[in-house]
Amino acid sequence: xxxxxxxxxxxLFAAGPALAQTPAASTPPTLAPHSTPGQAAxxxxxxxxxxxxxKIDPAKDAAIRHxxxxxDTSKMSENIAKFFTERVHxxxxxxxxxxxxxxxxxxxxxxxxxxxxxxxVNDAIVSVYAKHFSTEEIQALTKFYESPIGQRVVKEMxxxxxxxxxxxxxxxxNAAIATLRSMSDEYPQLKQMLPPDGSAPAxxxxxxxxxxxxxxxxxxxxxxxxxxxxxxxxPER
Numbered sequence: 502x503x504x505x506x507x508x509x510x511x512x513l514f515a516a517g518p519a520l521a522q523t524p525a526a527s528t529p530p531t532l533a534p535h536s537t538p539g540q541a542a543x544x545x546x547x548x549x550x551x552x553x554x555x556k557i558d559p560a561k562d563a564a565i566r567h568x569x570x571x572x573d574t575s576k577m578s579e580n581i582a583k584f585f586t587e588r589v590h591x592x593x594x595x596x597x598x599x600x601x602x603x604x605x606x607x608x609x610x611x612x613x614x615x616x617x618x619x620x621x622v623n624d625a626i627v628s629v630y631a632k633h634f635s636t637e638e639i640q641a642l643t644k645f646y647e648s649p650i651g652q653r654v655v656k657e658m659x660x661x662x663x664x665x666x667x668x669x670x671x672x673x674x675n676a677a678i679a680t681l682r683s684m685s686d687e688y689p690q691l692k693q694m695l696p697p698d699g700s701a702p703a704x705x706x707x708x709x710x711x712x713x714x715x716x717x718x719x720x721x722x723x724x725x726x727x728x729x730x731x732x733x734x735x736p737e738r
Contacts, residue, residue, distance in 0.1 A: 557627065561636040565627045568643045572655055578622035586610060 557565075569575040590606055597605060630639065645651045678695060685691040 555628070555631070557631045558636070561631060561639065562627060564636055564639045564643065565630045565634075566623070568630070568639055568646065569623065569626060571643055571646045571651075574626060575623055577626060578617075578619035581622070582614070582617065582619075586613065 566575070586606075586609070589609060590602075593605060594602055634642070646655060681691050682695055682698065685695065
C-alpha cells in the first residue's frame with residue numbers, strides 16, 4: 502500500500518501543472534433523483550457517448566502533420582513516455598530494494614509501451630492545431646519553421662524556455678519568501694515553515710510553456726516541478 506501511494510503521489514506531483522489547466526465543468530452535476538419508500542427507484546438515464554472527433558480535411562491534416570515533423574513536435578509522445586518512465590524509476594528507486602528495481606522497470610517499460618499509442622497522441626495534437634489554425638496559417642508556419650531562422654528556433658527554444666522559467670521562478674520565489682517572512686511576526690507559524698534567512702528557493706529545470714503565439718517545438722521531456730521550499734510545520738502538541 503505504501504509503495505502504491507508513493508508512486509501515485511509522485512506521478513500526480515509531476516502531472517500537477519497539466520491537471521491544474523483542466524477547465525472546470527461549467528455546470529454543476531445533477532443530483533440523482535431519490536425514490537420514495539415503496540416505489541421503484543427511477544431509471545438512471547443512459548450515459549451519453551463522448552462527442553465524435555471533428556473530421557479534418559485531408560489536405561489540412563497532412564499540412565499539420567508536416568508542420569509537426571518540421572518542428573519535432575511529432576516526437577512529443579516519445580518525450581512524454583520517457584518522462585513518465587523516468588518518474589516511475591525515480592519514485593520506485595526510493596521504495597523498492599535496489600536488486601528488484603531493474604526487473605521491475607523492465608516489466609513496467611514493456612507493459613507501458615504496449616498500453617499507449619504514439620499515433621493517438623499525434624492525432625490529438627493534429628486536432629488541437631486544426632481547431633486553432635487555418636490551413637493557410639499552418640502553411641505559413643511551416644514555411645517559417647523550414648527557414649534557417651525557423652530551424653534555429655526549433656533548436657534553441659527548449660533551452661530558452663527552460664532558462665526563462667528558471668529565472669522567473671528564482672525572482673518570484675525570492676519575492677514570495679520575502680513576503681512570507683515579512684508576515685511572520687503576525688503569523689508566527691510561518692517561522693517554522695520558512696527556509697533560513699538568506700537562502701533562495703529551489704529553481705526548476707522544467708521547460709517553460711510555449712511562448713504565446715509561437716507553437717514551440719516539443720523536443721524535450723518535461724521535468725518534475727521544483728520541490729517546495731517550505732517545510733511542514735511541526736505538529737501542535
